[in-house]
Amino acid sequence: MKSKSTSELKASIHRVEEICKSNKLGLTEIRRQVFEIIVKNNKPIKAYEILDKISNINNKPSHPPTVYRAIDFLIENGFVHKLNSINSFVGCFHPKAHKECYFLICKKCNIYQECCDDSLKDRISKTAIHNNFVISNTTLEIEGHCLDCSQK
Template sequence: FTEIRQKIFEIIIKYKKPIKAYEILDVFTEVTGKRAHPPTIYRAIDFLIENGFIHKLNSINSYVGCFHPKVHKECYFLICKICNIYKECCDKNLTENIFKSANKRDFIVSNTTLEIEGHCNDCIQK
């Protein structure tokens, strides 16, 4: 890791909820005392995604750490629509079924980020 990639990875991992790129930029500046340009942050984010260290949650345009890097491509996410808390879940059978279904339809999958939105128990109880 470069110093910037390492710091951005630490920021994402330590953040308890999904974090947006400009929030990462703000925290990076606060923690390091250095102002990075957005393209620098995005390049580091892209590297971290490509190498299985983090995930992008497209539905909320945010990033989260990958807590199952050995099965990075077999994960799906449960995302609370109220508080944005998320759960990373891994299911090899689900992923295999998606790939099989796509292959039957002459489709090659390049990304299997599956996001399921709903409400967490804490928000339901409120």
């Protein structure tokens, strides 16, 4: 659960730009700013924190619907994930490289780790099929304590 390096941040931003360009997705300035704020934050960030940062960057008040629309675009395209248990957002550092992932979230400091495991996804899918269930969304969030917090 370490913070991302500057090169990882830049690579993630560049990857999103390339995906948007190749898929003819409109990466507007506000969407880009919201994405950068989310990925540069070392912890999950709430929508109103993003709103405050956008207002500071642009030196003018931003409106919640504008930020929420940008977040929706980023989620729909796999660039950002929503952590429902803490109502916050995190950047995806390998967008379009996977369909499902899960998160380890420290209950004390809120640091997180995104993990991808196709075998886990396959087991969940098989369980759903076995139970005649159609999955519409899978967000697996595992809460616990990071090493630092567990030693305090």
